[in-house]
Amino acid sequence: MVMAGLIIKSVFLIVLMLGVDHAGSSSSPAIKAAYWPSWDSNFTAMAIDTSHFTHVHYAFLLPDNITYSLVVSSTEGLLLSNFTSTLLHNKDHKVKTMLSLGGAGGDSSAIFARMASNVSSRQIFISSTIEIARKYGFDGLDLDWEYPATPKEMYDLGQLLNEWRVALKQEANITCQSPLLLSAATYFSPEFFLDKIFRSYPVDSMKKNLDWVNAMFYDYHGGWDTSTTGAHAALFDINSKLSTSYGLQSWIKSGLPRNMLVMGLPLYGRTWQLENHQNHGVGAPAIAIGPGDLGQLTFSQVVDFNKQQNARVVFDAATVSTYSYAGDIWIGYDGPLSTTLKIGYARAHGLRGYFFWAVNGDKKWQISKQGKVFIGDPF
Ligand SMILES: *[C@@H]1O[C@H](CO)[C@@H](O)[C@H](O)[C@H]1NC(C)=O
Numbered sequence: 001m002v003m004a005g006l007i008i009k010s011v012f013l014i015v016l017m018l019g020v021d022h023a024g025s026s027s028s029p030a031i032k033a034a035y036w037p038s039w040d041s042n043f044t045a046m047a048i049d050t051s052h053f054t055h056v057h058y059a060f061l062l063p064d065n066i067t068y069s070l071v072v073s074s075t076e077g078l079l080l081s082n083f084t085s086t087l088l089h090n091k092d093h094k095v096k097t098m099l100s101l102g103g104a105g106g107d108s109s110a111i112f113a114r115m116a117s118n119v120s121s122r123q124i125f126i127s128s129t130i131e132i133a134r135k136y137g138f139d140g141l142d143l144d145w146e147y148p149a150t151p152k153e154m155y156d157l158g159q160l161l162n163e164w165r166v167a168l169k170q171e172a173n174i175t176c177q178s179p180l181l182l183s184a185a186t187y188f189s190p191e192f193f194l195d196k197i198f199r200s201y202p203v204d205s206m207k208k209n210l211d212w213v214n215a216m217f218y219d220y221h222g223g224w225d226t227s228t229t230g231a232h233a234a235l236f237d238i239n240s241k242l243s244t245s246y247g248l249q250s251w252i253k254s255g256l257p258r259n260m261l262v263m264g265l266p267l268y269g270r271t272w273q274l275e276n277h278q279n280h281g282v283g284a285p286a287i288a289i290g291p292g293d294l295g296q297l298t299f300s301q302v303v304d305f306n307k308q309q310n311a312r313v314v315f316d317a318a319t320v321s322t323y324s325y326a327g328d329i330w331i332g333y334d335g336p337l338s339t340t341l342k343i344g345y346a347r348a349h350g351l352r353g354y355f356f357w358a359v360n361g362d363k364k365w366q367i368s369k370q371g372k373v374f375i376g377d378p379f
């Protein structure tokens with residue numbers, strides 16, 4: 001009975017998605033991207049099955065705190081050249097390589113803020129990014145500033161992108177090469193409406209200067225709220241704005257063209273410990289997070305956990321997400337079905353494509369390959 005209801009809801013959802021098909025309206029090539037964490041020595045660039053992707057991002061390099069040039073140690077240099085040569089010399093499936101700058105942890109948001117506040121440090125940073133990207137044979141650059149913290153920093157980001165685009169064009173002109181691509185990873189919404197300091201992304205500058213935007217449509221729930229379980233990358237949430245559909249609609253309303261928007265998809269889950277193991281839905285009371293560092297497990301670890309613990313796996317049609325539970329452990333993540341439906345939703349809304357954080361989290365490419373369900377189209 002429950003199962004039949006689920007199936008009917010899912011079919012309804014798919015019909016809904018196909019009903020508003022904007023796909024094919026743009027001539028820009030589709031993007032199926034993934035970030036590769038360079039620090040995971042267990043998952044080398046060689047391990048990436050490039051047939052699933054159009055772009056792979058090297059994560060991450062940072063600018064020096066004082067000079068604002070990119071820092072490349074000798075070991076990092078070896079990783080960079082190994083990454084691009086491994087991916088570029090893959091004849092069967094030519095992917096483009098993107099050099100990603102920043103990332104979540106550490107001091108990077110403060111360094112970016114200081115760098116972007118001043119025209120001469122912006123110029124130093126920009127020249128350095130172009131020099132390093134060319135030196136190691138990348139096709140493009142990606143800014144992952146998490147996050148500009150004030151309206152002034154958002155303004156500075158707009159200035160940075162204006163000057164970056166000019167520099168990329170000039171360099172391409174002088175060296176007679178195609179210009180390096182330029183993308184940015186962003187918050188799930190163009191407006192930070194939850195924080196004390198309200199601020200919005202400089203959408204006009206982004207629209208003019210970026211090739212596309214990787215919107216991080218995940219982390220809506222996590223270790224900062226131990227009291228309830230949550231679908232951390234919910235497509236829908238009728239109770240709050242913390243959802244991918246809300247973020248996607250707000251980016252479109254802000255004026256960012258649909259074909260510049262790339263949907264972030266997680267290759268990881270978030271874990272909680274249930275207050276009562278008999279109450280195990282999305283939003284059930286919880287008392288702590290875990291297992292996993294900061295309550296996170298890669299998709300691959302979730303699959304292993306489910307098998308070892310004989311966990312019950314549930315597709316939740318209301319949020320379009322997957323969860324599993326065993327004893328009092330609860331994990332919210334995206335399985336193959338929720339991923340396929342979200343990719344279908346992205347396609348139906350005319351987005352440019354999707355990306356995964358992070359490529360080392362998949363298990364036998366089960367999730368990465370879901371885009372192939374859609375036949376005869378860009379993605
Ligand atoms: C690599 O795998 C080993 C064994 O599973 C693990 O102990 C180690 O933490 C992993 N290293 C990284 C960088 O993830």
Ligand SMILES: *[C@@H]1O[C@H](CO)[C@@H](O)[C@H](O)[C@H]1NC(C)=O
Nearest residue numbers: 064065066106107110111114
């Ligand atoms: C970076 O520089 C600022 C001041 O210029 C300083 O406050 C901060 O501690 C430095 N951070 C690191 C990681 O060195």
Ligand SMILES: *[C@@H]1O[C@H](CO)[C@@H](O)[C@H](O)[C@H]1NC(C)=O
Nearest residue numbers: 044045046081082083085086
């Ligand atoms: C990259 O590194 C791997 C080992 O981590 C090695 O097997 C491979 O040959 C290297 N590739 C290139 C092109 O340097």
Ligand SMILES: *[C@@H]1O[C@H](CO)[C@@H](O)[C@H](O)[C@H]1NC(C)=O
Nearest residue numbers: 066067068118119120121124
């Ligand atoms: C701007 O940045 C340059 C280069 O880092 C530095 O020399 C200069 O002092 C900065 N100016 C201001 C006003 O911060």
Ligand SMILES: *[C@@H]1O[C@H](CO)[C@@H](O)[C@H](O)[C@H]1NC(C)=O
Nearest residue numbers: 166168169170171172173174
């Ligand atoms: C490209 O270079 C030529 C010759 O140096 C110059 O005339 C032209 O203005 C440049 N175009 C751009 C977009 O920089």
